[in-house]
Amino acid sequence: MEGIKVVTIGGGSSYTPELVEGFINRYEELPIRELWLVDIPEGKEKLETVGALARRMVEKAGVSIEIHLSYNREEALEQADFVTTQIRVGLLEARALDECIPLNYNVIGQETNGPGGLFKGLRTIPVILDICRDMERLCPNAWLINFSNPAGMVTEAVLRYSPITKTVGLCNVPIGMKMGVAEMIGVDAERIFIDFAGLNHMVYGTDVYLDGVRITDQVIDKLSNGIGLTMKNIVDLGWEPEFIRALGILPCPYHRYYYQTSKMLEAELAEMNDTGTRAEAVKQLERELLELYKDPDLATKPPQLEERGGAYYSDAACSLISSIYNDKGDIQPVNTRNNGTIKGLPDDSAVEVNCVITKNGPKPIQVGELPVAVRGLVQQIKSFERVAGEAAVTGNYNKALLAMTINPLVPSDSIAKQLIDDMLEAHQDYLPQFDHPASVRKG
Amino acid sequence: MEGIKVVTIGGGSSYTPELVEGFINRYEELPIRELWLVDIPEGKEKLETVGALARRMVEKAGVSIEIHLSYNREEALEQADFVTTQIRVGLLEARALDECIPLNYNVIGQETNGPGGLFKGLRTIPVILDICRDMERLCPNAWLINFSNPAGMVTEAVLRYSPITKTVGLCNVPIGMKMGVAEMIGVDAERIFIDFAGLNHMVYGTDVYLDGVRITDQVIDKLSNGIGLTMKNIVDLGWEPEFIRALGILPCPYHRYYYQTSKMLEAELAEMNDTGTRAEAVKQLERELLELYKDPDLATKPPQLEERGGAYYSDAACSLISSIYNDKGDIQPVNTRNNGTIKGLPDDSAVEVNCVITKNGPKPIQVGELPVAVRGLVQQIKSFERVAGEAAVTGNYNKALLAMTINPLVPSDSIAKQLIDDMLEAHQDYLPQFDHPASVRKG
């Protein structure tokens, strides 16, 4: 059949209109025939609201993309060309717990590479691996584009524990950094190019170019003069100028959690006392967005959606899909198999690096050694991600505790144990691979 | 000339009698002709006390080792066969500051791989490199046996920044772990063998053997049941059983600072409030030892010396020197050039691994990849050590701040800056390579 079939697992997400807009804008080069929005029955109301908006958007744009809503993943996956995942196992309630429980122990939750990220990973990885098993049967030639967080850990789990090799993990942090640099120096974003290297939410800009001319030092200079480069969902506390100059490369906003742990913890504790966790703020925002989406006169993506931390995500996804489909050979930063691109990390680990995007997927541009000063932190997060992945697929309590203890945000093995025990209990419905914690803890 | 010439820089140390005892005990296999104890004029009283005891020990033992006391390093080094260094730049006063200043900011000082270790390294490395320059001229064929802390950082600096390649860094942690395991399972220490791999004060026992039979799991089991394995100078807080089982290898006592940061910090704060810093306790102990040493009837090493954290150090040194001199081919854990022994660490970095000791120095036994769970922490300490070494030789403020910020015990770039500024001021007499901090901070 002519045209492309895209399946979006977690299609009821409030981000979906951005995705739809991206597909509409690229319709000429990326002729999507069917877009399947798949969700779980519990998300029926959201899926129908989002789906109805998607249909109005498509109609208004005058493109012939069929929007299908489905609660049956297998039916949807059949013969798919691209599968995107934007799932949130346990919904925002689970995320709130991921953030709150650690804060109870004066530990930052950090929902990707921190303690909260461990739990998000333990909940998400088995579901993604289930999807992979379905794909193997129903659409073995499809590409899996994952933007469910923690995207690095999830991509690595797919690479190591599933037969699906056509997979890419996506993140909006690099594009956000590019936008940030462009704004900082007052130029159009397309004139900026950044060499990215690292891991998901732990990526560095190792060089910055304006029209191809290296401007890294000027950007570092601005950063060290207090001019920020941050994201909607991460507070900007500024950097010590001499530190950022000695670092010599661009940290991503998430690096604040590691280089400014105590300050970020204070800020998070204060925010929780003031206004609740970030998850709660996001919940409120979601409610408002969905209310907007219900307006039968709305047939475009509402601008409020861009206020969220996830801005640019869906655009990055559409852009990636189009580059694969069209064998564009342009360069995009994605999560992919390392294979020696960054020295010292395992070949089969996921890394976030600039890649040439082709019909055969991303081909990473060689990085070599990371600067010595950042090699340790990157390796430590990779250690954490790998052990976390092993815990996710085995349901082994000790492995989970090991992952938690070696996380750089966790201050001791005993606090790690308390976090694990509290969280295993809180999330037990979403962690069937683990024994019930009560019995485990005696074991 | 017949017989061996050994020069001990920092010869006035209260540890020297252990070294002398070690040489006396090995006199048959290691015929030392001259032992030069060298110190700075400020240490005259200590050197004379220690030197007099050394002479009485040698005389009582009936061996013909000449004891020379000297304040002239160049005179001493001429034609030396072995040079050992046990210096403490800034004496115990400096160490007390290394420990106290961080504690003022609720940060563990940790005098080897922590913030205190950074300062110890900044003070010590230039002095050691000066010694290397003298050696190159005066005794180019001599071996430099360093047991000045931070021994890993110092050994790496010698390897990277001096022409002296015949160098070994020594540590008493591995031998202490071996003794600890022997005691734990109730056997003679010589029946125990441990595969060591890691960095100085960051070494793991990756396997343990009794009479050649692997008993790692039994030892882990005992550890996870609360049976300790610690050192005189490090409090034992026990490990979370499931953590230590999942780790699956033997941590060294110093690992508590990293896997139990918050608990260790509490313990250190409590100890400081109670009895002052560890440095103060050591100072008191030193005073008592030197008082003992003055007794003209004393002609053996007093047993009180073994109460210190540095126990076995000197014995390890004598044993190493003898194995080199006699081309023994026995196996000892030392700090030496990595050269691929531990994958993922730079070739020219110092690592602490089991080596075959020959007349040509240590030949490391291959390690390969460290277990994934510990790779991150080891890499992070190595990152810290390398950047610290660069700061030590260049006197670059920003590099020093970078080293401090990436240390896993330091909670933010801002606290790092406060530590650096306080410490640069406190130790300015011993850090001539740095600009005066007052002017720097404005820069």
Place this chain on the structure above:
Amino acid sequence: MEGIKVVTIGGGSSYTPELVEGFINRYEELPIRELWLVDIPEGKEKLETVGALARRMVEKAGVSIEIHLSYNREEALEQADFVTTQIRVGLLEARALDECIPLNYNVIGQETNGPGGLFKGLRTIPVILDICRDMERLCPNAWLINFSNPAGMVTEAVLRYSPITKTVGLCNVPIGMKMGVAEMIGVDAERIFIDFAGLNHMVYGTDVYLDGVRITDQVIDKLSNGIGLTMKNIVDLGWEPEFIRALGILPCPYHRYYYQTSKMLEAELAEMNDTGTRAEAVKQLERELLELYKDPDLATKPPQLEERGGAYYSDAACSLISSIYNDKGDIQPVNTRNNGTIKGLPDDSAVEVNCVITKNGPKPIQVGELPVAVRGLVQQIKSFERVAGEAAVTGNYNKALLAMTINPLVPSDSIAKQLIDDMLEAHQDYLPQFDHPASVRKG
């Protein structure tokens, strides 16, 4: 000043009209202001003939590129933006000797990675390093685009022994393979993409794509059915079908010398008896070309030029220069610093791989491990190239002999010695870094 200054060392080459044509065709995107053709006084006649043709070509095309002829390299290099080198130290006479002398011993000469290539490298590398020294003074920001053979060995020498880091080595083999595949399957060359990995004249096509779709197996199939893929200057003897299927990747034409040594030797011996060496054929061709060039009515590149083995070279060079100048980000196979791109080869070695071409030069696309079956041969040629480079810069006879002996085409250390001795004598005017062989051989 506006516009680009290009300096071509060896500008009197009969290939120059192709280069000029390339610049003319790209004038819109690559506004060259000055093209300096530099040669040695001995080449005056050729340079003037070629220069006059170049001026007629530029005039006819109506573009304002100034053509300068010069015998003074320093004057030419001042403020250059791009320096291209197409030198032939010792001219075709030397090449003839590179080919004949080995054939006298029943050894293939092979003027790039074979015995002849060693001598070409020994003659060429010192001259190129001289150019680098001039560039450092006179145009430190210029790019050095080398297409003097042996291009891999020369590029590696520049990377290891000169301060010039902005350097790229170019070869026409990859573009020839692409053309060959296109012709083989009957499609336009721009629809073909090949993943290239290896060394200069030792490059493999590890995958082949048509419009982005992998067609490697079909191409291998055609190859194994006797359908050729070769170059003007290399005889095509066909491959054993089962061998090429087991190899599973595309060899380059030069691989015949290594996988079909005995057959190629026979063919070369037969050809020499028949018609003389390839060098003699080239000399004849050159004479004819220069005769053509003298025609005052000729103002375009004559088609006869394409008959030579070096076809596409100059076009590849123009294309590379334009991509650098315009920061195009397209993909081209070039010789560049390995830096981990191909595992197992030194970081500072030159490799020939696909690169993204930017204003900051080539960024290699990650290769990882080469297939196990080809790893050995590639490593062996790299060993040869590295030792050859050391011999070239030191003028050490033993190193040269070592390089010759380890070359896979050379059957023994004794024949290697004969080759070295004969060639050192034959080329002594061009090898000033070596002692006169007569005295050496006694040493």
Place this chain on the structure above:
Amino acid sequence: MEGIKVVTIGGGSSYTPELVEGFINRYEELPIRELWLVDIPEGKEKLETVGALARRMVEKAGVSIEIHLSYNREEALEQADFVTTQIRVGLLEARALDECIPLNYNVIGQETNGPGGLFKGLRTIPVILDICRDMERLCPNAWLINFSNPAGMVTEAVLRYSPITKTVGLCNVPIGMKMGVAEMIGVDAERIFIDFAGLNHMVYGTDVYLDGVRITDQVIDKLSNGIGLTMKNIVDLGWEPEFIRALGILPCPYHRYYYQTSKMLEAELAEMNDTGTRAEAVKQLERELLELYKDPDLATKPPQLEERGGAYYSDAACSLISSIYNDKGDIQPVNTRNNGTIKGLPDDSAVEVNCVITKNGPKPIQVGELPVAVRGLVQQIKSFERVAGEAAVTGNYNKALLAMTINPLVPSDSIAKQLIDDMLEAHQDYLPQFDHPASVRKG
């Protein structure tokens, strides 16, 4: 049960008396209770002759080692502690073919790393893997000590294709080199120590020591002055002095095949014309030895046995077994898993390096990078060995042809094909994993 059970597969070998002598000499430290000599029924006469001699030797020595003769491998393996293999699949007749067939095409046969070695590997590996399967069931804790050639290829196959990890490959080349150096400089062999690194029959002495003092240069000097270092079965043609000085390390006798290919080929052709192949000489020697063994008065190893190329093999085996049993921690050169010991070779490949021998087997001493000049040849033989191993376990014709073509002794893909076809036919009874060549060649 008390005492050790050793099983020797291929026990009817004429080398067995050396093994028995080794066990007798070490009886105090290595209390062998049972020695099982296992062979195939076709070897009954030899096994009985050798077994009877073994019993007389044991009796005369007065040690209580029970000698069992068996044609039932499974019965023998039950509860074994050590299994040694010294099999020759196809007997000396097959070896003669391995040598002759290549010589028909003017190619050296070379029965380990050459074309003959490929066939020996194809015949031997499946049998060894069968033994491994039996061991897994019947004596899973036993050590497999392999000295069947090609020992490197066989050890690698065990490491990659069997569950047996307790395996060591043995070779007499390193001990022969040590003996040779000792003789060359006129000292006792135990005063010589050599750093060995490389592959089986492709090992280099990277440094040589006398009483721990480095004498590499003196040894190289002697070698370059024509003083030999060879083995009984390899002709010594001398080295080009300048080559050996530039090489700077000690080649093994087998390196002559690669660095002196044409000279060795001439010598082999001449020898074959004169006296037949080496295999025929060995056959004659074997006949004479067995005749000697039949003498009922003979109760010790006859000195004639030492005349063979395999001298020291059995002693090396006994020494290795004793070091494992007694956890000696001495250093022996063996074939073991690389795991990063030699950089650039696969982790799971077999390498021949110095190891510390413990109850847990060999622990390799770190090598790092091989000298650049030898890296290529070593990598090429490793490529050959790996592809050969794949061919042996799969019976894939194309893989076998690929292995043959990439062997450095083979001059073209076409000759490779002829060798493969001739040999597959000649050895078809011993190569059941391959289709019958006649049908294959049409395929």
